[in-house]
Amino acid sequence: MIAELKSYRGVFCVRCGDPIPVSARVASLQDQIAQRELHTPHAFVVRCKLCEYESVYAVRHVQWFNGEPRKRIARVVEAFGPWERGKDRSELV
Numbered sequence: 211m212i213a214e215l216k217s218y219r220g221v222f223c224v225r226c227g228d229p230i231p232v233s234a235r236v237a238s239l240q241d242q243i244a245q246r247e248l249h250t251p252h253a254f255v256v257r258c259k260l261c262e263y264e265s266v267y268a269v270r271h272v273q274w275f276n277g278e279p280r281k282r283i284a285r286v287v288e289a290f291g292p293w294e295r296g297k298d299r300s301e302l303v
């Protein structure tokens with residue numbers, strides 16, 4: 211039995227070097243270029259989930275990464291922060 215290995219296609223962030231997962235559309239562009247289809251865009255814009263830096267990347271720089279793409283854990287904590295503080299304040303009243 212073969213264990214299921216999670217992997218995704220992405221590029222390395224030019225600023226922080228963290229892998230950025232690319233959309234299925236960008237992944238399909240890579241396949242089209244590999245098949246030498248004409249009129250396929252060779253560049254795309256993607257934003258890093260870690261440092262939020264947006265840049266243009268070449269489709270040929272897309273590669274496979276093992277594991278699962280980074281999740282925005284920091285953002286979830288941030289979103290719940292003010293709500294938690296507000297709740298605490300109302301309990302004091």
Ligand SMILES: [Zn+2]
Nearest residue numbers: 223226258261
């Ligand atoms: Zn980054």
